[in-house]
Structures are given as C-alpha cells and as structure tokens.
Amino acid sequence: MATHVTAVINQKGGAGKTTLAMNLAAGLARRAETVVIDLDPQGSSRQWSSLGSAPFPATVKQIAGKWDARSLHQSFRAYRHLVLDCPPSIDSHASLQALRACDVALIPVLPSPIDLWASLRLPQEIEEARKTNKDLKAYLVLNQLEPKSALSAAMHEALAEFGVPVLSAAIRRRAAYRSAALEGVSVYQMGSRGAQAAAEIEAVINEVIPS
Numbered sequence: 116m117a118t119h120v121t122a123v124i125n126q127k128g129g130a131g132k133t134t135l136a137m138n139l140a141a142g143l144a145r146r147a148e149t150v151v152i153d154l155d156p157q158g159s160s161r162q163w164s165s166l167g168s169a170p171f172p173a174t175v176k177q178i179a180g181k182w183d184a185r186s187l188h189q190s191f192r193a194y195r196h197l198v199l200d201c202p203p204s205i206d207s208h209a210s211l212q213a214l215r216a217c218d219v220a221l222i223p224v225l226p227s228p229i230d231l232w233a234s235l236r237l238p239q240e241i242e243e244a245r246k247t248n249k250d251l252k253a254y255l256v257l258n259q260l261e262p263k264s265a266l267s268a269a270m271h272e273a274l275a276e277f278g279v280p281v282l283s284a285a286i287r288r289r290a291a292y293r294s295a296a297l298e299g300v301s302v303y304q305m306g307s308r309g310a311q312a313a314a315e316i317e318a319v320i321n322e323v324i325p326s
C-alpha cells in the first residue's frame with residue numbers, strides 16, 4: 116500500500132507541532148508501520164523518543180541533506196504512515212518540501228488570533244505547493260483549548276480570514292501532553308492518565324487519515 120504522508124507544520128514555535136506529530140504517530144503505529152521524520156534542526160522528536168524507558172511506538176528518523184517528495188517516498192516506502200515534524204520556519208527547505216510531499220498538512224494553532232496572525236503566510240505557501248501537489252489537503256487543528264471556554268469572536272474572525280478549514284477534532288490543554296513528552300512516551304502509553312488525550316488524537320486520525 117502507498118505511503119501516506121502527514122506534515123505537521125506551522126512557522127510559529129510552541130504551537131504544538133512536535134506534540135501532535137509524536138502522538139499522531141503513536142496512534143498510527145497501532146494501525147500500521149509508522150515513522151516520524153524529525154525535520155527540526157533542534158531535534159525535539161528525536162530527543163522525545165530517546166527519553167523513555169520503553170521504545171517509542173513509532174520509529175523516529177532524521178534526513179541528511181537535500182530531499183524532495185520523490186526521494187522521501189523512495190527512502191521510506193517500507194512504511195505505511197509518514198509523519199513530518201516541521202521546523203518553526205516556513206522559508207526552510209524542509210517546510211517547502213514537506214508541503215510538496217504530503218497528502219495532509221495539519222497546522223496546530225493556539226486559540227488566540229495573535230498566534231494565528233503569526234502564521235499568515237502559510238495559506239499562500241499551501242497554494243504554492245498545490246501547483247505540484249494538487250491533492251494536498253490542509254487543516255487547522257486547534258490546540259491547547261481551555262475546557263468550557265468558547266472561542267472569542269476575534270478568533271472566529273481570524274479563522275475565517277485564514278481561509279484554511281478547521282478540523283472538528285480539537286486538542287485541549289492537558290497535563291498528559293506535557294507529561295508524555297517528559298516521560299518519552301505517547302499519551303496512548305499512559306493508561307488512564309492519557310485516555311482523554313488519546314481519544315482526541317484518535318478523533319484527529321479518524322477525521323483526516325485513511326485507514
């Protein structure tokens with residue numbers, strides 16, 4: 116079966132790219148062979164996977180040198196799912212190639228208009244990537260939602276202006292996401308402490324990634 120590529124992308128640091136990429140990959144690894152490609156020079160997903168006492172459920176790799184959609188598919192054809200953890204910059208080779216190589220781009224954003232404005236060039240980059248990657252799907256994923264607090268009118272307006280559809284599955288602010296990173300595991304491996312978070316990640320997978 117063809118490799119399905121999900122890019123987790125946003126030039127804003129701290130938006131939740133690595134958190135979403137790693138937990139998504141752990142969920143996908145329950146279904147089929149999955150690899151995370153750590154495209155951030157800071158190597159956060161590599162570090163995360165090396166922390167735990169048990170092996171992380173998905174393989175985490177880095178790529179050396181220049182690459183493109185074709186070479187990526189060639190190198191990782193043994194895997195069913197590829198998750199790209201992008202660096203916090205849109206001008207980098209890695210981010211541009213990730214948008215050209217992926218089936219789905221997930222853009223985690225904090226629920227504040229100021230955070231969204233910081234990513235304003237992303238819709239243009241997605242349009243640019245669609246010139247060669249015609250079937251590219253892109254979604255915003257609301258991250259760190261506060262329980263019970265509704266999105267502000269300003270946020271609704273900013274989302275509408277952004278022009279990229281918002282996933283109905285959203286991610287709440289939960290201690291489990293922080294603990295998972297510190298413990299080098301995914302929320303799936305945290306038992307009841309991670310159950311609600313794992314259910315959120317499952318909802319994201321079910322909404323956008325074909326089984």
Ligand SMILES: Nc1ncnc2c1ncn2[C@@H]1O[C@H](COP(=O)(O)OP(=O)(O)O)[C@@H](O)[C@H]1O
Pocket residue numbers: 127128129130131132133134135159203258259260286287288289290292293296
């Ligand atoms: N839903 C969440 N709930 C609680 N903490 C979160 C959540 N998402 C991310 N974080 C925390 O926010 C910080 C930044 O997240 P990270 O995934 O590293 O962002 P990025 O990769 O975009 O820079 C990390 O400390 C992470 O543990």
Ligand SMILES: [Mg+2]
Pocket residue numbers: 132133134155159
């Ligand atoms: Mg990161």
